[in-house]
Structure formats: C-alpha cells, structure tokens
Amino acid sequence: MKFTIKKVPVSEKEKRDRAEFFAEDTGQYVDIEAFVKQDIYDEFIDYKCLNCKYEEELEADIVFELFDPSFEEYPLLTCPKCGKDKFVPLDIYNAKTKE
Numbered sequence: 001m002k003f004t005i006k007k008v009p010v011s012e013k014e015k016r017d018r019a020e021f022f023a024e025d026t027g028q029y030v031d032i033e034a035f036v037k038q039d040i041y042d043e044f045i046d047y048k049c050l051n052c053k054y055e056e057e058l059e060a061d062i063v064f065e066l067f068d069p070s071f072e073e074y075p076l077l078t079c080p081k082c083g084k085d086k087f088v089p090l091d092i093y094n095a096k097t098k099e
C-alpha cells in the first residue's frame with residue numbers, strides 16, 4: 001500500500017540556522033551562502049489512529065527508522081494517545097475506513 005510523503009521546503013532562515021549550527025557544532029567550514037541557495041526539503045507523513053482517530057504529522061526520517069519494508073506493508077506505529085498499535089499513515093487510514 002502506498003502512502004503520501006509530504007515535502008515541505010525549508011525556509012531560508014531555517015537553512016541559515018542549520019548551516020550555522022552545523023558549522024559551530026562540528027567546527028567545520030561551511031559555505032553558508034551556498035547552502036542557503038540549495039533547495040532543501042523536510043519530509044512529513046500524516047498519521048491517524050484507527051482506534052481513537054488521533055492525528056499527528058510525523059517526520060518521515062523518524063518513521064522510516066522504525067520501518068522494515070520486508071516485514072510490513074507500511075510503517076505501523078503505536079498511537080501516542082491511546083497506546084494501541086493502530087497508528088497508520090493517513091492514506092492507509094482512509095483506505096481501511098472506506099471499505
């Protein structure tokens with residue numbers, strides 16, 4: 001089953017902050033102006049609970065860290081609200097509740 005990954009462009013200010021933070025944190029030289037000119041996106045997945053309908057937007061990086069596509073069709077998570085393993089991507093929720 002497919003689910004949507006939303007790509008949200010990172011603002012210029014946020015890019016500048018990240019580059020400055022990286023430079024400070026690692027002590028490496030970073031060409032901040034060149035970095036700011038790049039198109040950088042953050043990726044998010046909308047999640048919804050099949051049990052209690054709680055919704056949350058999660059960072060795709062975090063979701064994929066917990067996801068093993070050889071075992072699961074989609075990343076199934078534990079709902080932070082009701083604690084059941086019914087927290088699924090919104091597209092999966094819509095597909096399952098339409099039947």
Ligand SMILES: [Zn+2]
Nearest residue numbers: 049052079082
């Ligand atoms: Zn829930």
